[in-house]
Amino acid sequence: MLRISVMACSRGVAKRFMSSMSGESSLPSNLRLPSNLVDPSRTKRPPPPADSSLPIIRTCDSSVPTHLSPLLTWVESLAAQQGDPVGLAQLHPDVFAVPSRLDILHQVEVWQRSYKRISYANTKVRSEVRGGGRKPWRQKGSGRARVGSIRSPLWRGGGVSHGPRGPTSYYYMLPMKVRVMGLKVALSSKLAQDYLYVVESLDLPTPDPLYILDLLRQRHWGQSLLIVDACDELPENLLQATANLKTVNVIPAIGLNVHSMLKHEAVVLTLAAVRFLESKLLWHDERYTPLYPFKMPYSDLP
Amino acid sequence: MSACFTLRSKMMHRVLRCAFQLPGPSVIRLQPMCVAVGEHNPPCGTLETTEEYVFVERLIPPTRVPVPPRHDGPAPSGWAPPSDVPPSLPYMVRRSRMHNIPVYTDISHGNRRTTVVRRVEGDIWALDGAVRELLKRLTGTDRPTQVNEVTMSIRIKGHYDKEIKEWLMQKGF
Numbered sequence: 001m002l003r004i005s006v007m008a009c010s011r012g013v014a015k016r017f018m019s020s021m022s023g024e025s026s027l028p029s030n031l032r033l034p035s036n037l038v039d040p041s042r043t044k045r046p047p048p049p050a051d052s053s054l055p056i057i058r059t060c061d062s063s064v065p066t067h068l069s070p071l072l073t074w075v076e077s078l079a080a081q082q083g084d085p086v087g088l089a090q091l092h093p094d095v096f097a098v099p100s101r102l103d104i105l106h107q108v109e110v111w112q113r114s115y116k117r118i119s120y121a122n123t124k125v126r127s128e129v130r131g132g133g134r135k136p137w138r139q140k141g142s143g144r145a146r147v148g149s150i151r152s153p154l155w156r157g158g159g160v161s162h163g164p165r166g167p168t169s170y171y172y173m174l175p176m177k178v179r180v181m182g183l184k185v186a187l188s189s190k191l192a193q194d195y196l197y198v199v200e201s202l203d204l205p206t207p208d209p210l211y212i213l214d215l216l217r218q219r220h221w222g223q224s225l226l227i228v229d230a231c232d233e234l235p236e237n238l239l240q241a242t243a244n245l246k247t248v249n250v251i252p253a254i255g256l257n258v259h260s261m262l263k264h265e266a267v268v269l270t271l272a273a274v275r276f277l278e279s280k281l282l283w284h285d286e287r288y289t290p291l292y293p294f295k296m297p298y299s300d301l302p
Numbered sequence: 303m304s305a306c307f308t309l310r311s312k313m314m315h316r317v318l319r320c321a322f323q324l325p326g327p328s329v330i331r332l333q334p335m336c337v338a339v340g341e342h343n344p345p346c347g348t349l350e351t352t353e354e355y356v357f358v359e360r361l362i363p364p365t366r367v368p369v370p371p372r373h374d375g376p377a378p379s380g381w382a383p384p385s386d387v388p389p390s391l392p393y394m395v396r397r398s399r400m401h402n403i404p405v406y407t408d409i410s411h412g413n414r415r416t417t418v419v420r421r422v423e424g425d426i427w428a429l430d431g432a433v434r435e436l437l438k439r440l441t442g443t444d445r446p447t448q449v450n451e452v453t454m455s456i457r458i459k460g461h462y463d464k465e466i467k468e469w470l471m472q473k474g475f
Contacts, residue, residue: 065396067388067394101452285399298363298365299359299365300364
């Protein structure tokens with residue numbers, strides 16, 4: 001599907017185009033647009049209005065600061081392919097409406113890629129290459145350049161002077177609060193770009209993978225989907241349907257990470273996952289610095 | 303350790319009490335983690351109980367910073383809570399996790415003094431203008447400031463933390 005800012009040839013679209021590029025004429029007459037062009041502003045559902053009639057299924061557990069108000073999103077259902085939202089959910093602004101810090105997202109993404117990296121590239125230095133102990137010819141009088149060993153880096157077959165040396169580890173840890181901020185920024189960006197969907201439960205009617213792909217296409221959710229749940233057992237239908245799909249993946253809420261969120265276009269959270277993420281991410285805003293590692297017992301870990 | 307004590311059921315505890323009928327204070331015996339449930343053979347003359355574990359649990363520290371108790375006006379130290387109604391200004395300065403005003407001083411190279419106002423939300427340039435006016439009134443000179451829109455913080459040349467903290471507290475942030 002082609003998504004470009006120049007929309008299909010309709011009057012409303014032409015007006016939008018004119019307003020964004022003022023001073024220029026409307027669409028050129030010999031413009032040829034492909035037939036499978038998609039207008040994202042017409043396919044995605046707008047955010048819920050303040051006076052919506054649907055019930056608020058989920059309110060924020062933690063207290064929202066007085067100068068901010070909780071965000072409202074639709075709560076959808078996966079039972080029917082073309083379903084209407086079931087209700088509304090409140091999302092905490094300190095997790096889902098954080099200012100977009102692209103530098104932190106970049107830092108966390110680079111860290112995720114490199115902290116596990118061990119590069120096994122290794123080359124031999126002139127002392128490690130087999131041979132090269134004897135001086136090939138005498139220092140003076142032969143007319144040739146002076147030479148100490150046949151494995152000098154200047155020679156063919158000699159050692160490498162400044163090559164990679166042994167397994168090198170690129171392990172480092174970003175501060176905990178930076179990694180937490182990265183998750184918050186990623187969730188906020190997904191919500192701001194209309195790629196975050198809240199679902200009340202992950203019960204599918206069939207274990208057919210095509211059902212999910214059709215659902216994605218009909219609801220215009222995106223090319224790839226990341227489903228996040230926070231429960232002990234995932235529904236069988238969902239696991240079977242997504243087992244062989246490359247673009248739709250299911251992860252538990254503890255496995256949520258910035259790289260997966262950036263890799264998949266749309267992210268689906270269940271209400272349980274939203275509650276889990278809010279409690280874990282908001283705890284970092286009001287915690288003490290650790291007396292001993294948080295892996296050991298404290299009285300009120302989230 | 304806590305897993306060992308929770309494994310001992312109340313039933314076994316009552317049975318042991320009846321079997322050994324000892325007067326005097328009950329004794330906690332610390333078992334190593336490798337002892338499985340069911341292979342429990344305490345030597346004669348000892349009693350196992352789990353009620354005293356409360357004293358261990360209340361020593362384990364909390365992780366969250368507590369909300370300060372209700373104050374009407376400033377505390378003796380000079381600290382004052384933020385006003386219940388946030389001030390109707392285009393900017394907002396949130397408190398730190400220890401409920402203090404986020405104004406900090408910094409020194410680099412031994413002589414370069416700066417003041418940083420962090421945790422700004424909203425229109426940071428309006429706050430920048432207000433801070434410049436305040437310092438112009440207090441010092442008579444234009445203090446250079448640097449606004450960082452990415453981190454939402456303002457860096458001011460010179461140490462003015464006390465003045466800016468008082469001013470922000472008086473505004474109700």
